[in-house]
Amino acid sequence: MKDLVYRTADSYYKAKQFANENPEAFWADIAGNFEWHTPWDKVLEFDFLTPEVKWFLGGKLNITENCLDRHLKTQPNQTAIIFEPNDPSEAAQHISYSELHSRVCRAANMLKANGAKKGDRICIYMPMTPELAIAVLACARIGAIHSVVFAGFSATALAARINDAECSILLTSDGGFRGAKVTPLKEIADEALTSCPSIKNCIVLRRTGQDISWNPIDLWWHEELEKVNDVCPAEIMDSEDPLFILYTSGSTGKPKGMVHTCGGYMVYTAYSFKNVFQYQKDDVYWCTADIGWITGHSYIIYGPLAVGATTVMFEGVPSYPDYGRFWEVCAKHKVNQFYTAPTAIRALQKHPTDLVEQHDLSSIKVLGSVGEPINAEAWHWYDKYVGKHKCPIVDTWWQTETGGILITSLAGVTPQKPTYATLPMPGIQAVLLDNKGNEIEGETEGILAIKYPWPSIARTIWGDHERYKNVYFSAYPGYYFPGDGALRDAESNFRITGRVDDVVIVSGHNLGTAPIENALNEHPHVVESAVVGFPHDIKGNALHAFVIPSTEVSANKLAEELRALVAKTIGPIAKPDRIQVVRGLPKTRSGKIMRRILRKLASGEHDSLGDVSTLLNPEVIEEIKKNN
Numbered sequence: 001m002k003d004l005v006y007r008t009a010d011s012y013y014k015a016k017q018f019a020n021e022n023p024e025a026f027w028a029d030i031a032g033n034f035e036w037h038t039p040w041d042k043v044l045e046f047d048f049l050t051p052e053v054k055w056f057l058g059g060k061l062n063i064t065e066n067c068l069d070r071h072l073k074t075q076p077n078q079t080a081i082i083f084e085p086n087d088p089s090e091a092a093q094h095i096s097y098s099e100l101h102s103r104v105c106r107a108a109n110m111l112k113a114n115g116a117k118k119g120d121r122i123c124i125y126m127p128m129t130p131e132l133a134i135a136v137l138a139c140a141r142i143g144a145i146h147s148v149v150f151a152g153f154s155a156t157a158l159a160a161r162i163n164d165a166e167c168s169i170l171l172t173s174d175g176g177f178r179g180a181k182v183t184p185l186k187e188i189a190d191e192a193l194t195s196c197p198s199i200k201n202c203i204v205l206r207r208t209g210q211d212i213s214w215n216p217i218d219l220w221w222h223e224e225l226e227k228v229n230d231v232c233p234a235e236i237m238d239s240e241d242p243l244f245i246l247y248t249s250g251s252t253g254k255p256k257g258m259v260h261t262c263g264g265y266m267v268y269t270a271y272s273f274k275n276v277f278q279y280q281k282d283d284v285y286w287c288t289a290d291i292g293w294i295t296g297h298s299y300i301i302y303g304p305l306a307v308g309a310t311t312v313m314f315e316g317v318p319s320y321p322d323y324g325r326f327w328e329v330c331a332k333h334k335v336n337q338f339y340t341a342p343t344a345i346r347a348l349q350k351h352p353t354d355l356v357e358q359h360d361l362s363s364i365k366v367l368g369s370v371g372e373p374i375n376a377e378a379w380h381w382y383d384k385y386v387g388k389h390k391c392p393i394v395d396t397w398w399q400t401e402t403g404g405i406l407i408t409s410l411a412g413v414t415p416q417k418p419t420y421a422t423l424p425m426p427g428i429q430a431v432l433l434d435n436k437g438n439e440i441e442g443e444t445e446g447i448l449a450i451k452y453p454w455p456s457i458a459r460t461i462w463g464d465h466e467r468y469k470n471v472y473f474s475a476y477p478g479y480y481f482p483g484d485g486a487l488r489d490a491e492s493n494f495r496i497t498g499r500v501d502d503v504v505i506v507s508g509h510n511l512g513t514a515p516i517e518n519a520l521n522e523h524p525h526v527v528e529s530a531v532v533g534f535p536h537d538i539k540g541n542a543l544h545a546f547v548i549p550s551t552e553v554s555a556n557k558l559a560e561e562l563r564a565l566v567a568k569t570i571g572p573i574a575k576p577d578r579i580q581v582v583r584g585l586p587k588t589r590s591g592k593i594m595r596r597i598l599r600k601l602a603s604g605e606h607d608s609l610g611d612v613s614t615l616l617n618p619e620v621i622e623e624i625k626k627n628n
């Protein structure tokens with residue numbers, strides 16, 4: 001496949017058919033577009049029951065040579081990263097491929113000088129500065145496994161992630177700018193490191209210049225860089241060597257460290273990036289996600305850089321200094337592809353449209369959406385005010401676990417349909433299942449599942465392969481089960497209807513209710529709690545916590561303390577919007593909390609609870625309704 005990309009519907013449908021009939025030949029053809037030190041000797045080995053998936057077996061490569069070195073031959077002066085700072089009065093930075101290469105190599109040498117080697121885990125807890133991307137790539141350069149922790153997580157959450165992966169180095173920053181706020185990242189990191197014995201060095205980037213405390217293991221980033229040069233040959237990696245770990249919430253308390261490997265992840269992120277956004281040479285592409293999430297890994301860093309694109313990194317927030325910031329940045333950098341989350345669109349939609357209209361958005365060719373279902377109202381607003389009815393919108397469905405976009409339209413190549421992610425990418429075999437695990441055909445609704453592996457599927461959960469098997473491969477043997485429901489129209493378009501497990505997507509963030517309940521239960525006056533999602537007009541979903549106190553308490557005071565506890569244990573993003581003190585939770589006779597009923601109660605659907613007479617304690621329902 002030349003140039004990795006389908007530019008016409010015809011070539012797309014042909015590729016799809018070919019991929020379904022000859023998946024290995026299909027992926028081998030795509031993988032041939034990259035630089036390998038040694039070609040693979042087998043394309044794929046898999047068994048969804050064990051489960052085990054391996055791609056491009058025996059292949060040797062380094063992803064940074066594909067993202068950096070090979071572009072030096074053809075476009076060394078092309079801008080790789082445009083950094084747009086939080087404060088609009090601070091100058092943007094344009095970092096060319098050759099400069100990025102040099103900075104990555106120097107940072108890689110800094111890591112090596114501090115003892116890092118292939119296979120070590122390095123935790124990155126940093127704001128959205130170019131050094132964050134450089135840190136990620138520097139780890140990849142030397143074969144160290146990066147574990148980026150979103151800079152909005154609390155000290156407890158950071159420590160849990162560092163300890164799970166036994167990271168040896170922490171890369172952080174004095175602080176981070178986010179809108180009008182300055183986040184005390186070093187202070188949070190210091191607190192985390194009081195319980196992280198594996199960390200030997202903490203390398204600190206100076207970003208805000210704020211006062212910080214200093215410990216014996218701390219080193220300044222800029223001082224460490226001065227001690228090394230920028231010549232760093234890439235570590236030769238096996239296709240299946242881990243590239244990174246990224247944590248995502250699960251239905252139980254502990255976050256899941258999803259492990260992605262070098263070869264397949266590179267192939268799939270580049271392939272999907274180029275096809276979905278129809279990126280063309282010299283385009284400027286902007287994904288507004290944070291690198292702390294998978295979207296930032298795959299579609300700010302690896303996918304775009306692997307194809308030699310210009311990718312924008314934005315440090316700030318959509319509301320600062322005003323709600324026109326996104327559009328100001330699009331106009332300033334003449335952005336051609338713009339990729340954001342429905343929650344951001346819904347927040348912006350609440351503000352006067354001249355905040356959009358006063359900026360020249362004529363450069364935009366493609367719009368994208370990710371992270372949660374996009375509701376019709378937000379879709380149409382995006383189409384009208386940002387796209388001026390001229391830009392295709394790609395609604396991209398995927399997950400941390402999938403590594404790359406699996407279901408989407410290709411911008412301007414395949415048909416779009418508002419609120420529908422539409423069709424699986426060529427090479428992706430998506431099906432709908434009924435509750436018993438039988439495939440169901442045609443126009444229908446069911447459980448989304450994927451029946452054949454793709455190169456960027458996560459290979460395991462760090463340190464817990466059994467959990468990987470249980471969560472993704474056990475409910476419906478022979479399939480990958482992503483945890484989402486979907487419906488399919490007569491043209492085979494998929495519309496994702498939402499989670500079918502205890503994960504709630506709040507403002508595009510994937511939050512497990514179990515870890516939040518665990519945090520609430522830590523409070524000395526909480527006996528039991530249950531957290532469910534309810535629809536929210538900006539966040540998509542918000543959290544409603546039902547808590548049973550042990551003594552008579554002031555509900556307001558308890559709620560305040562519980563919010564603070566959740567912020568401290570997980571992070572401010574997980575704070576419930578509502579905390580309701582109750583005397584009991586509806587339970588089955590076997591003692592299981594009936595979350596289905598709590599979800600209805602939290603959503604105000606008091607009249608559609610169904611039969612509650614079989615509950616152990618139906619009387620609690622009336623009390624909950626009364627105070628709801």
Ligand code: PRX
Nearest residue numbers: 370371372373395396397398399400496510
């Ligand atoms: O429920 C789906 C929702 O986000 C979940 C994955 O979350 P996370 O691993 O944090 O990755 C988010 C960024 C890829 C999915 O299981 N989701 C993601 N994209 C969409 C979506 N739901 C509907 N439509 C989407 N386009």
